[in-house]
Amino acid sequence: MFEIIRANERGRAHFGWLKSQHTFSFGDYYNPKQMGFSALRVINDDEVAPGAGFSTHGHRNMEIISYVLEGQIAHKDSAGNEEILPAGEFQLMSAGSGIYHSEYNASNSEKLKFLQIWIEPNVKDGEPSYQQKDFGQSAGITWVITPDGRDGTLQIRQEAALAQIILPEHTELELPVTTGNAYYLHVINGELTLDGQQLFPGDGIKLAAIANATVSVINGPVRALWFELPA
Template sequence: MITKRDRNLRGPTDAGWLKSLHTFSFGQYHDPDQMGFGPLRVINDDRVVPSAGFQTHPHANMEIISYVLSGELSHKDSMGNGSTISQGEVQLMSAGSGITHSEFNASDSEEVHFLQIWIIPNCDNNPPEYHQKRFAPDDMHNQFRLVVSPNAENGSLPIKQDAKLSVGHFTAGQTLTVALDPKRKYWAHITRGDVMLAGIPGLEGDGFGIQNKLEVELIANQDSEILLFDLP
């Protein structure tokens, strides 16, 4: 079974400095039919104007992934981490027993566009952790590259959940058959491009929930990027 989450049906937030589209219920946007997909709880497509951002705020017992699509995002937290996350980098913050952090657009002239992803952990109140890594684009060329996994497999970032995240960059005309475990759930999020997933068209911002499938065929009609979540 494959269910498409149309990009135009996502819940909007417009705070002036922040424009966000929510794949699942978040903040003032609430849809009882869109409360997440397995432990995948949040996919927020955020755009922040120059020199603005999220003031210091707390999190606990959530696995938080930030993936920058364009621009640069500055991060500071109560563990003493301070970094800039740029396009193609993956940041994973395990909030655990509690952490405070802030996120700001690092530029005074360019918008930052990023995804903020929340995954519910399978254990609570562990010490907070911070991880950040740039993965080689060649490893994502016309294939999926694992970037997050529970055991830090193949140099991926470690998450406290039986969940994996892979990223693929596909050139126009590329076809790929993706093998799946029918006992698991998968969520595909299109960050750019134009694809066909199991015969269903997908554009930037579209999501697909996949269950009970042995494989799916992916066709890139344009140069495209896809995030693929493997979930219990």
């Protein structure tokens, strides 16, 4: 099965300092048909004005991923982590039994754009943890988050994995698929087809009970995220 969520069908929020698009129900946006997919609960495209940001707030029992597309995040949390997250880097914060953090645009002149992703953990009330890494810009598919932290990936508390996809013009890629899992593809830049379904920036597609999946670039370069999720 598959289900496409188009960019223009996503929820919208505009608070002056923040513009956000929500794939799934979040904040004041409620869509009973889009409450998440498998353990994937949130994909928000956030644009934060210079010098602005999310003041200190709490989370519990959630795996929170930030992927910076443009600008820098200034992160600070109650576990003592105080970091700058530049464009291209992935951050994974496991909230566990509870953590407080703030996220600000580190620049007073340039906007910040990033993806905020939440995945529900399969382990509750663990010790909060923080991980951050740049996985480069190699063409193809690069795993960045896995359940066991293999090959230098960030380790998540769920039987889920995340890969970045970077493809130039006129290329095709067979995506890794294991029978029994669910998958989600989120397009960041460029246009592609996935087994005949045309996808544009901001679009996403839910996939389940599939044996294979191939993407072909229509208009590149393409940048996307590939989620492997429990069925």
